[in-house]
Structures are given as C-alpha cells and as structure tokens.
Amino acid sequence: VTDILAKNNINIRALSIAETEDFGILRLIVSDENAAEKMLKENGYLIKVVDVVGVKIGDEPGKLTAALDVLDKENINVEYLYAFMARTEKHAYVVLRVENNDIAEKALTDAGFKLITEADICKL
Structure with missing residues (x-):
C-alpha cells in the first residue's frame, strides 16, 4: 500500500x-x-471512505481530555482517532471517527474548539 x-x-x-x-x-x-x-x-484493495471530524487542540496536558469530555457529555462515542503534531505550530490535531459528525462538530465548536478541514490536514 x-x-x-x-x-x-x-x-x-x-x-x-x-x-x-x-x-x-x-x-x-x-x-x-x-x-x-x-x-x-x-490494485485490488477493498476501500471504504468515511467522514471524520478534525479538531485543533492546544499542545498541553489535558487538552485532548477536554475535547473528549465535550463529546462524552453529548453521548457521542469515538470509534477511533488519530492524533498528531504539526511541525510548525504549537498545536496538536485530532481526527475523530464518531457516530454523528454533525452533532460532534456543533458540540466542539460550541465549546470553543476550532475544527480543521481536509485541506488543513493536508497542509500539516
């Protein structure tokens, strides 16, 4: 691959x-x-494309927990996630696969988190 x-x-x-x-x-x-x-x-691979939610968080202890707590309060299960750092910023980025993207995005933005797009991720 x-x-x-x-x-x-x-x-x-x-x-x-x-x-x-x-x-x-x-x-x-x-x-x-x-x-x-x-x-x-x-090349013969079975592919499934899924929508995810990208979130920019501070690169400091507790910021990931804060984002996950927002989802937990809305009873949104996280199926899996990717977390990574940008080379040029002091932020971490989390890409989440959740049950309901719309509810997750609203909850996170209402809590003050900045969502990131596919284009943002490709620039990291």
Whole structure:
C-alpha cells in the first residue's frame, strides 16, 4: 500500500493498523483521498471512505481530555482517532471517527474548539 501511494505522489498524513482473525484493517489519512482510493482499488484493495471530524487542540496536558469530555457529555462515542503534531505550530490535531459528525462538530465548536478541514490536514 505504501509503495502504491508513494509511486503516485500521495503522502500519508496518518495511519493505523488493526488486525482481526480473518483480515486486517489499514486506516489512512492521505494528501489526496480521491487518487488514493482510485489507485488502491485498481490494485485490488477493498476501500471504504468515511467522514471524520478534525479538531485543533492546544499542545498541553489535558487538552485532548477536554475535547473528549465535550463529546462524552453529548453521548457521542469515538470509534477511533488519530492524533498528531504539526511541525510548525504549537498545536496538536485530532481526527475523530464518531457516530454523528454533525452533532460532534456543533458540540466542539460550541465549546470553543476550532475544527480543521481536509485541506488543513493536508497542509500539516
């Protein structure tokens, strides 16, 4: 997978791997979602694109907890997340897969968190 993406100039921004008894799951955040989907499908991979919520948080203890607490108060389950640092800023970024993006986005913005877009993530 990494070779296919590299040969097509697609940058991996974040990834996680999960294994089950019968198959593995590779979750990716990439610089060009459409090209990655096309290339991987052409090479026989089963692809599922899902919507996620991106949040900019302070790079200090407790900020991730504060964002997760906002979701918990709204009874929004986090299925999985990616967290990473930007090279040029003193912020952390969290990309969340949640049950309901609209409710999560509203709750986070109402609590003062700044949402980030796919374009923002690709610039990190």
